[in-house]
């Protein structure tokens with residue numbers, strides 16, 4: 001029989017180590033890119049650039065948490081940006097035009113995120129439709145509803161109660177320029193990281209993504225786990241929507257056009273396997289930081305935005321290729 | 332033994348299961364009595380795995396009835412059978428390779444920490460799960476597994492099979508079913524599994540064992556259900572028939588008078 005104790009070549013040992021610790025490769029990559037970008041332009045390591053990095057990463061990092069959960073179950077969510085924008089615009093409209101108090105409007109935004117997740121989750125878990133197709137469909141549906149509600153116009157921050165944009169409130173910290181939104185996203189990471197790592201629900205999410213039939217035979221209701229994952233992801237999108245309003249100082253239907261690609265990129269670069277069952281949110285936050293550090297680092301190095309797009313594209317393919325290689329460990 | 336006078340623990344009648352046009356089971360009866368080891372033998376494709384999946388809620392039969400202790404039951408999902416104390420080692424082993432041994436042992440019945448950490452934060456008691464997993468493995472006599480935090484994908488096929496058997500033995504309280512549990516095991520480990528089956532029987536638990544290993548079957552079984560082409564070809568005992576006769580019935584070279592057991 002196969003045994004792990006067989007004379008292991010260095011490559012095999014590395015493969016095993018990365019397989020056990022999927023967050024290590026994104027960590028190495030982040031450290032390397034920070035080093036290289038700092039060499040190219042020392043301004044990269046300054047508090048200003050670091051603050052900008054964190055501010056710009058927050059929303060995508062939050063969306064990527066929901067995306068991570070869904071990808072861990074072997075699914076994918078193309079509707080992530082559309083769901084967040086629907087939540088964002090609904091709460092902004094309620095707060096600006098219908099006089100709803102900010103806390104209620106924010107709660108409705110989160111609720112709408114949850115309902116979007118519920119719809120995706122029900123279609124995936126009950127009707128057993130492929131997540132790719134389901135969320136491709138709801139991407140259009142959510143976008144269309146947003147346009148019907150808003151007519152495509154932006155709600156300015158000054159037209160909303162202050163609490164609607166409170167996520168942008170600055171929090172100076174160790175010379176860095178942080179804000180409430182970053183803090184909230186940090187809390188989301190803590191909560192989901194805890195749930196994945198330390199609760200039965202987390203074990204079941206991994207089991208369902210890794211070996212759904214085994215999970216079923218072990219007595220787990222696979223469809224319940226899937227449904228819960230999509231709903232939790234939707235709630236996180238709703239929270240991200242509020243962070244987005246604070247970050248932009250306004251609610252715009254075009255707020256995060258590339259959110260689905262950006263979040264999937266963060267997850268994949270973060271070492272979570274598109275096949276499900278392997279990865280986690282530590283990798284995802286590193287992945288989101290890597291993507292954003294490329295944006296800032298390349299700009300500081302004097303390169304145009306297309307180089308960032310090119311670099312991210314190459315990174316994603318490299319990350320998926322690495323995942324394939326690492327997964328070969330499995331017997 | 333005069334087991335046949337007792338009421339069966341589990342009794343299946345007329346179980347039929349089709350997969351599209353393939354008939355997996357064509358009206359099978361099966362009884363298992365308290366404290367007995369019932370072996371199921373049969374050629375590949377005879378419907379052995381399908382049969383035990385129909386007994387444990389892993390598959391829902393198209394037709395037929397199940398009685399547990401004389402009461403009609405219907406298992407729509409594996410959890411339904413587990414709730415009744417029926418534990419199964421499936422041929423696929425039903426383990427998540429990415430999770431560690433303890434998580435797999437307790438998959439679907441995780442232990443939470445005592446106090447608010449468990450009740451409010453729903454935090455797992457990993458230590459307890461690891462300790463109990465190790466205890467279950469040691470109970471079986473398996474010495475090749477040391478670390479319950481090890482991921483299952485790093486284990487050999489035999490080690491995985493041992494874990495699956497340990498899991499079923501630890502949690503079964505009514506009936507334990509094992510589908511070819513020694514297929515990937517060496518001589519020593521196979522012997523341990525047979526010992527574990529005897530220990531379950533000594534606790535009064537009935538065991539259903541599917542095996543291709545005829546010497547094992549003749550060594551341990553009280554009765555032998557012979558499955559052939561989706562039907563029950565007959566039920567024999569190790570003393571009523573020898574292995575050659577059993578195999579002859581299994582392959583159709585010989586028939587058994589039906590109705591007689």
Ligand SMILES: Nc1ncnc2c1ncn2[C@@H]1O[C@H](COP(=O)(O)OP(=O)(O)O)[C@@H](O)[C@H]1O
Nearest residue numbers: 350353354355374375376377378379380381382
């Ligand atoms: N999920 C399935 N889909 C289609 N056919 C199946 C399925 N499971 C079993 N069968 C068929 O049912 C028959 C019995 O299979 P099985 O119970 O696995 O046999 P055994 O365990 O005795 O080798 C075989 O013809 C097999 O191909």
Ligand SMILES: [Mg+2]
Nearest residue numbers: 379380381422
């Ligand atoms: Mg079989």
